[in-house]
Amino acid sequence: xxxxxxxxDLQRSEWERxxxxxxxxxxxxxxxxxxxxxxxxxxxxxxxxxxxxxxxxIVRLRPITPVPGVxxxxxxxxxxxxxxxxxxxxxxxxxxxxxxxxRRTRIIVVNLDDGQAAAxxxxxxxxxxxxxxxxxRPAGASDSGAIESLCAVEDRFVSIIDLNRVLAIxx
Amino acid sequence: xxxxxxxxxxxxxxxxxxxQEFVSEAEEILExxxxxxxxxxxxxSGGRDVDPELINSLFxxxxxxxxxxxxxxxxxxxxLSHHLEDVLDGMRLGRVPMDSQVIGIIDEAVRIFxxxxxxxxxxxxxxxxxxxxxxxxxxxxAIIKPxxxxxxxxxxxxxxxxxLRALTEYEEHRLSENISRGRHIALVDSSFEIISFEEGLGxxxxxxxxxxxxxxxxxxxxxxxxxxxxxxxxxxxxxxMDRLIEQLNDPEVxxxxxxxxxxxxxxxxxxxxxxxxxxAPEPEHALESLxxxxxxxxxxxxxxxxxxxxVGELVIQxxxxxxxxxRLVAQPETAKIGGELAKIHNALDRQLKGIQSSVxxxxxxxxxxxxxxVSRVVRTLRRELExxxxxxxxxxxxxxxxxxxxxxxxxxxHIVRNAIDHAIEPLDERLAAxxxxxxxxxxxxxxxxxxxxxxxxxDGRGIDTDRLRERAEQRGIISPETALNEKEILDLIFEPxxxxxxxxxxxxxxxxxxDIVRVNITSIGGVVDVESVPGRGTTIxxxxxxxxxxxxxxxVAVGRHxxxxxxxxxxxxxxxxxxxIQHSEGRELLNLRGEALVLRRLATEFDLEPDEPTGKQFxxxxxxGEMRIGLLVDxxxxxxxxxxxxxxxxxxxxxxxxxxxxxxxxxxxxxxDVSTLVADAVRRRDAA
Numbered sequence: 098x099x100x101x102x103x104x105x106d107l108q109r110s111e112w113e114r115x116x117x118x119x120x121x122x123x124x125x126x127x128x129x130x131x132x133x134x135x136x137x138x139x140x141x142x143x144x145x146x147x148x149x150x151x152x153x154x155i156v157r158l159r160p161i162t163p164v165p166g167v168x169x170x171x172x173x174x175x176x177x178x179x180x181x182x183x184x185x186x187x188x189x190x191x192x193x194x195x196x197x198x199x200r201r202t203r204i205i206v207v208n209l210d211d212g213q214a215a216a217x218x219x220x221x222x223x224x225x226x227x228x229x230x231x232x233x234r235p236a237g238a239s240d241s242g243a244i245e246s247l248c249a250v251e252d253r254f255v256s257i258i259d260l261n262r263v264l265a266i267x268x
Numbered sequence: 269x270x271x272x273x274x275x276x277x278x279x280x281x282x283x284x285x286x287x288q289e290f291v292s293e294a295e296e297i298l299e300x301x302x303x304x305x306x307x308x309x310x311x312x313s314g315g316r317d318v319d320p321e322l323i324n325s326l327f328x329x330x331x332x333x334x335x336x337x338x339x340x341x342x343x344x345x346x347x348l349s350h351h352l353e354d355v356l357d358g359m360r361l362g363r364v365p366m367d368s369q370v371i372g373i374i375d376e377a378v379r380i381f382x383x384x385x386x387x388x389x390x391x392x393x394x395x396x397x398x399x400x401x402x403x404x405x406x407x408x409x410a411i412i413k414p415x416x417x418x419x420x421x422x423x424x425x426x427x428x429x430x431x432l433r434a435l436t437e438y439e440e441h442r443l444s445e446n447i448s449r450g451r452h453i454a455l456v457d458s459s460f461e462i463i464s465f466e467e468g469l470g471x472x473x474x475x476x477x478x479x480x481x482x483x484x485x486x487x488x489x490x491x492x493x494x495x496x497x498x499x500x501x502x503x504x505x506x507x508x509m510d511r512l513i514e515q516l517n518d519p520e521v522x523x524x525x526x527x528x529x530x531x532x533x534x535x536x537x538x539x540x541x542x543x544x545x546x547x548a549p550e551p552e553h554a555l556e557s558l559x560x561x562x563x564x565x566x567x568x569x570x571x572x573x574x575x576x577x578x579v580g581e582l583v584i585q586x587x588x589x590x591x592x593x594x595r596l597v598a599q600p601e602t603a604k605i606g607g608e609l610a611k612i613h614n615a616l617d618r619q620l621k622g623i624q625s626s627v628x629x630x631x632x633x634x635x636x637x638x639x640x641x642v643s644r645v646v647r648t649l650r651r652e653l654e655x656x657x658x659x660x661x662x663x664x665x666x667x668x669x670x671x672x673x674x675x676x677x678x679x680x681x682h683i684v685r686n687a688i689d690h691a692i693e694p695l696d697e698r699l700a701a702x703x704x705x706x707x708x709x710x711x712x713x714x715x716x717x718x719x720x721x722x723x724x725x726x727d728g729r730g731i732d733t734d735r736l737r738e739r740a741e742q743r744g745i746i747s748p749e750t751a752l753n754e755k756e757i758l759d760l761i762f763e764p765x766x767x768x769x770x771x772x773x774x775x776x777x778x779x780x781x782x783d784i785v786r787v788n789i790t791s792i793g794g795v796v797d798v799e800s801v802p803g804r805g806t807t808i809x810x811x812x813x814x815x816x817x818x819x820x821x822x823x824v825a826v827g828r829h830x831x832x833x834x835x836x837x838x839x840x841x842x843x844x845x846x847x848x849i850q851h852s853e854g855r856e857l858l859n860l861r862g863e864a865l866v867l868r869r870l871a872t873e874f875d876l877e878p879d880e881p882t883g884k885q886f887x888x889x890x891x892x893g894e895m896r897i898g899l900l901v902d903x904x905x906x907x908x909x910x911x912x913x914x915x916x917x918x919x920x921x922x923x924x925x926x927x928x929x930x931x932x933x934x935x936x937x938x939x940x941d942v943s944t945l946v947a948d949a950v951r952r953r954d955a956a
Contacts, residue, residue: 165922185918
């Protein structure tokens with residue numbers, strides 16, 4: 098049940114765009130091994146990114162069932178082709194202002210290290226970045242401990258989120 | 269689990285455990301064969317017609333025995349049952365006469381099987397019985413005649429040749445038997461709605477069987493509407509046609525005589541030139557007769573799980589269709605097409621329920637198998653511990669999901685072992701206490717609602733709660749200040765810290781791994797309860813769900829939130845006025861037929877915003893084991909089929925939530941974890 102069948106036109110166009118972006122870069126750059134692919138998106142007006150290989154699927158906003166007794170940052174659960182997945186507002190986990198849900202809001206379903214899936218809400222999905230290894234530099238101390246590195250794209254810094262850390266929820 | 273692999277393995281060396289399993293199953297089969305054979309002999313020597321079902325039953329028994337022996341690699345038994353199968357197949361098809369010689373051979377075969385079973389684990393002894401096996405096999409081969417050539421008795425039948433061609437060899441044999449006994453042969457035709465033809469066909473067949481035999485059931489051609497299907501039943505009966513029509517008593521059913529029997533004055537039989545039935549080549553016949561008679565197949569439980577999951581997905585789609593139909597019906601311009609969709613949806617619902625219950629039924633196994641294992645363990649323990657203990661069981665036919673049974677075996681063994689090892693006193697102690705010298709362990713299995721209860725009771729020394737409490741304090745499980753009632757002290761036996769054998773044996777006689785028992789039972793959605801009377805004995809009961817697959821849930825609402833409560837935990841629902849709610853120390857209570865039922869508001873429990881108070885609310889009485897509480901909700905939204913899924917993500921487990929389920933619409937509905945809610949409520953009540 099994990100096939101990435103696009104279930105809406107918008108989602109399909111997003112996938113196509115991602116695939117296209119990835120393909121273009123392949124032509125531009127010869128040395129594929131040293132490239133890192135990142136999916137970039139917006140949170141609270143600033144660019145963030147996660148490694149593409151941890152992304153399972155991008156879907157439009159859908160009804161979220163709230164779950165009682167969980168931290169505020171867990172907005173609830175969605176069902177995605179038979180799976181029930183928690184949705185986390187990572188803005189709250191990154192100490193940003195809580196996410197506002199609107200037409201551009203997307204749900205990114207990611208795979209965690211322990212084999213579980215989780216879903217994060219983002220303001221808007223931007224593009225797949227392919228950056229060279231050495232363009233990524235340590236972020237230094239981040240308040241939440243969830244930003245491990247930054248990469249510079251056209252003079253703007255994109256924060257790379259450590260998903261396993263940002264989603265580790267300690268009560 | 270070893271018990272799982274031993275049956276699924278192919279041909280392999282007969283391990284001790286495997287051979288035990290084989291012997292117990294084979295003995296059952298032999299017992300059935302002896303009974304059938306005795307009945308058969310009675311009927312034959314009494315000059316009555318032999319019931320063809322008896323021969324079928326014997327044939328199936330021989331077939332099962334062959335399959336079983338094959339699985340355990342017992343060649344001698346497999347060979348002999350194969351030959352026996354040949355004889356019985358010949359008898360079914362009328363190729364082997366049913367005389368005393370043949371019955372003698374079957375009888376001898378059963379006796380040889382019995383001696384083979386005794387020798388199963390001893391290769392030398394097996395060798396010693398191989399001579400009679402060969403001898404008997406040779407004699408069997410000699411009496412089996414090749415099938416008779418074409419049978420012209422069918423020539424007199426006023427019946428379409430294509431219909432005759434569709435008969436299997438067995439059915440042909442039954443037809444000629446009926447003809448030679450002078451019975452009337454009739455074709456009973458009827459049309460059925462495709463969606464419900466099984467029931468209709470079943471009813472007619474049952475009516476026919478009361479007065480005769482259904483020789484064959486064949487789909488019939490005919491210009492029936494598309495939603496219908498026609499069937500022809502070829503029937504043999506001693507009743508003349510008018511009486512047969514009377515018996516069936518259904519104007520929709522047409523009955524046509526195709527051959528007058530002898531019980532009526534000879535009627536002129538119209539000679540209808542029918543072609544000689546074209547016979548299929550012999551090997552296909554043999555295959556076909558096996559196919560139609562093979563009664564059981566072994567299926568990997570995982571395949572059933574896959575099937576169940578697929579059905580679960582279908583159920584979700586079905587709910588979506590139902591919702592769309594309702595939306596269409598609600599709009600005047602689409603109401604008509606919506607109604608049609610609703611009709612299809614209802615038919616789909618019925619059929620899905622049918623599939624569901626068939627799949628569930630396939631997964632069910634009787635407790636008998638478990639009891640047999642327990643009884644072997646008890647025999648061994650009795651010998652090892654030199655204790656005189658009797659095992660009594662009841663409810664061996666109670667059925668449970670195969671997977672639950674697998675997970676139940678270990679905890680059950682554990683409880684039984686504890687009872688014999690620790691609870692039943694040594695002989696001198698029992699005599700001093702005025703008890704019978706022989707100890708008793710009793711296992712009762714019975715169904716209660718949607719649960720199966722398995723209770724293990726002993727008549728041993730019981731649990732000394734004072735010393736149990738003392739021990740728990742010493743081990744730091746509870747503090748000396750903790751106020752506990754008797755029941756709660758007893759429940760301490762399930763605490764992990766108390767489970768070491770040497771610590772607890774002399775105090776309570778229990779506690780060896782009882783925490784593991786509880787963990788295992790809880791993991792399959794069950795509950796363990798303990799009751800004990802000092803000096804009289806202890807009863808440990810496990811309340812288990814009958815199945816883990818699709819379950820019925822009650823959907824309740826609090827404000828805009830919806831929750832699903834598994835129906836197997838719902839005792840009843842009540843509509844109550846605010847005025848009926850009584851208060852005591854800040855708790856809310858309801859007088860439920862004289863009992864004080866603790867009420868919990870789901871809104872408070874989960875910190876939800878409820879609807880505006882209306883002065884009325886619903887109380888859903890939920891229970892686990894012996895405990896009951898009433899859960900107050902704003903509304904009930906009916907029952908639904910639900911497949912409980914676990915939640916994925918960083919939190920995963922939320923107290924009071926067992927998982928979530930889809931109900932057609934896209935947003936999932938949380939499923940309440942009744943056992944935690946009840947336990948929490950009861951704990952708080954006691955703490956208050």
